[in-house]
Amino acid sequence: MINQAFFFYFSAVIVATSLLAITRKNVMHGVLYMLLLFFHIAGLYLFLNAEFISAVQVIVYAGAIMVLFLFVIMLLNLRDDIRKKQFIATWPMGLLVSSGILMVILMAMLTIKTGAHGVWGIAQLERVTQTVAIGTVMYTQYLFPFEVASLVLLVAIIGAIVLAKKRIK
Template sequence: MLTQAIFGYLSFVIVVTSILVVTRKNAVHSVLWMLILFIHIAALFLFLNAEFLAAIQIIIYAGAMLVLYLFVVMLLNLKQEERIPRFTSLWPLGLLTATGLLLVLGLTAKTIIKGPPYIYTVDFVNEIGHLSLVGQVLYTEYLFPFEVLSVVLLVAIVGAIVLAKKKLRS
């Protein structure tokens, strides 16, 4: 009963704030609603026994990325943008597409067949600890994707500087 109440609260807030995120006119308001959304998604991750993911959701999304978005909104002067209508003229078509997508996804959700459970039961994860188990899987089974990911982040660092720099000296 309590778990259902908590899940109901979290899902209600997640849906409402995500609607607010895509409909606010001011981009700063959108980003701030996004902060509340991310905190509730992190709480949902805690609810699903994923402490490490809840922590990086808060640190990376809420801490780093939203600050990046806020900085960009602050750097660009968007005063005149608030006077134009917020949706494109063809917004009913977009709403129709989104509703159709929801319908199709909803129909497929009924046919989900769960596979056989794997070894990481809740008790096993709680005994060893979520972070150390994630670390074990990440550094053994997924070592190569992890290394590729470091290159992706390096490209992001260098690329962001190269793109946003005023002029490259030749």
């Protein structure tokens, strides 16, 4: 009962803040609504017994990525942009595409069948804590995909450095 109440609260706020984030003319306010959105997503994770993911959500998205967003936005000349009537003229097209995607997701959700449950049930997670469980699975069963993902990130980092580097003659 209380879980459901919290779920409805979180999902309502998530929908509301994401709408506010994309409709604000002041980009700074949009980013702040997005920050609120990230917190509520972290809250949802917490109610799914995923405390590690929830903390990482706040650290990575709210603590690092949003700060970088703010950093970039502060360097833009915001006060002139606010006077513009509209930022994106093609928004009806975007609405069409995103509602198409929403339809696909809804149809998938109605016909979804959950597979067999793995070994990591709630009782097992509570015994070993979720951080241990994620670490164990990631570094044994999924070691190869994990390393591939880290290589992709490394490529991105090196690419950014190469692009930003001054040529010394």
